Amino acid sequence: QKEVEQNSGPLSVPEGAIASLNCTYSDRVSQSFFWYRQYSGKSPELIMSIYSNGDKEDGRFTAQLNKASQYVSLLIRDSQPSDSATYLCAVIRSTLTFGKGTMLLVSP
Amino acid sequence: EPEVTQTPSHQVTQMGQEVILRCVPISNHLYFYWYRQILGQKVEFLVSFYNNEISEKSEIFDDQFSVERPDGSNFTLKIRSTKLEDSAMYFCASGSSNYGYTFGSGTRLTVV
Secondary structure, three states, rough: OOOOEEEEOOEEOOOOEEEEEEEEEOOOOOOEEEEEOOOOOOOOOEEEOOOOOOOEEEEEOEEEEEEEOOOEEEEEEEHHHHOOOEEEEEOOOOOEOOOOOOEEEEEE | OOOOOEEOOOEEEEEOEEEEEEOOOOOOOOOEEEEOOOOOOOOEEEEEEEEOOEEEEEOOOOOOOOEOOOOOOEEEEEEEOHHHHEEEEEEEEEEEEEEEEEOOOOOOEEEE
C-alpha cells in the first residue's frame, strides 16, 4: 500500500477558479501534514502545514485535515497562472514522506 | 529569509567515479536530510542526520552512500562508485517535524 497517494492530474482550472487538491495517507500514526509546491526543475517549496483536524487558512490557500478518513486537501482560491505547478502532499511519522504530486494547470 | 544552500548546482561524472554533494543547512536547524528525485518521479527520502549521527535511512541509502558533517556548517552526501541510475536531483533539507523541512535548490547529478 502506497504511503501517500495523490491523483497525478493534470488538474486544469481557469484563472480565478478554486483548485482542489486531494491526498490520502496510509499510516494512522502520521503526525504532521504539509503541502509543497514544486515548479518544473526546481526544489519543493513549503506552502502550508497542518497538524490538527479541521481547516487552516493562509491567504488564498486553505488546508483541510481529516485524520479519521486519513485525508488531507488543499484549496487554492482565485487561482492564478503562476499557481501552475506540481503540488506535493507530504506527511511525517518519523520522516517526511511525499506523494507523487498533482500537476495543476491554471489557464488565463 | 534563511535558506539551505547546495553546491554544485550541476555535476556530471563518469560511471564508477565518486561524487560529493555539499549543503549548508539553515544555521539554527538541528536535523538535516537528503532526498533525491529521479526525473519524472517522486521525491524520495534517503537519510536523516541529527547530532552528528544518522538517525534514519531508507532502503535506497546503501553502502554506496555516506553522509558527514565535516565542520559546523557543511553537510555532505558522498556517493561512491556512481551508477547510471544514480542520475537524479539531490536535495538537501533542514528543519523539524513540527515546522516542516526547508529544501535547498538541489544538485542535478548526471552519471555518464
